[in-house]
Amino acid sequence: MWKNGQMKARRRVYDAVVEDHPGPDPDPTLEPVGHARRAATGTVGAAGCHEQAGRSVRTGAETVRRWLEVLSGFYFGFLVRPWFRNVSRSLRKEPKWFLRDWSGVRGNGAKAETFVACHLLKAVEGWTDLGLGAFQLCYLRDKAGREVDFVVVRDGAPWFLVEVKNQETTIAPSLSYFQEQIGAPFAFQVVLEADYVEADCFARPGTPKVVPAKPFLSQLF
Incomplete structure (x- = not known):
């Protein structure tokens, strides 16, 4: 079972990353993942989504890969x-990214x-x-x-x-x-x-x- 603090933390991540509503007290550590969400939206259906999204937000493909794992975890x-x-x-190593919506x-x-x-x-x-x-x-x-x-x-x-x-x-x-x-x-x-x-x-x-x-x-x- 999720404890109350864990539920609140998970909700903050969901709001900031998926819904793009960081709230009145945004967590600056989540801002890059929000950038990745917006960048990944622009790479739908394209091979090499990690590299494309990384170039869009000026960060490494490995970092984007971890960010997309977070987004996948939130469906x-x-x-x-x-x-x-x-x-x-x-x-062999270039996945394509799709939105569920x-x-x-x-x-x-x-x-x-x-x-x-x-x-x-x-x-x-x-x-x-x-x-x-x-x-x-x-x-x-x-x-x-x-x-x-x-x-x-x-x-x-x-x-x-x-x-x-x-x-x-x-x-x-x-x-x-x-x-x-x-x-x-x-x-x-x-x-x-x-x-x-x-x-x-x-x-x-x-x-x-x-x-x-x-x-x-x-x-x-």
Whole structure:
């Protein structure tokens, strides 16, 4: 159980860092973390979020990494790490940062990616909690700049890839490239503004397919 003093201290951290309301007697030691919160908000969905946020507030990537751990502990956001097994010349140490409240993200592309990321994270955590397996949410990127927004891993093996688009229905080349490399049975280009269709997105494994966001997300959990 939290003691009264611990609860008050935790509340002060939450107000200052997450809600950005430091109160009448702000704690100056929390000010840098508030800066990191604002900087991290501007790096949503970008690989290398530690370095980008660090440059924004003129501090080291390791310090930002610790700050983001604090923000993650308050469920302000979450990190998605690269999947590199069987990926040629893959990135290994550059996570992407996402806010749990996607509605506050600026930019249509970043907002769409965050929206889908939140749904995928909820599904991954739910499946794991139900004992259906050990699930991870990762992303794919190599040193040539090819990237797929997300890969869901089940029991240590890639299960399906997800590339998020607002309107684009032409299959992204990186989706086919990475599916062939890592051997995932499913690969989806999820289009947010596409009309709903009655279809089972997971009926047949195979090459990448374009799916509207509504049926795809509704079938996750």
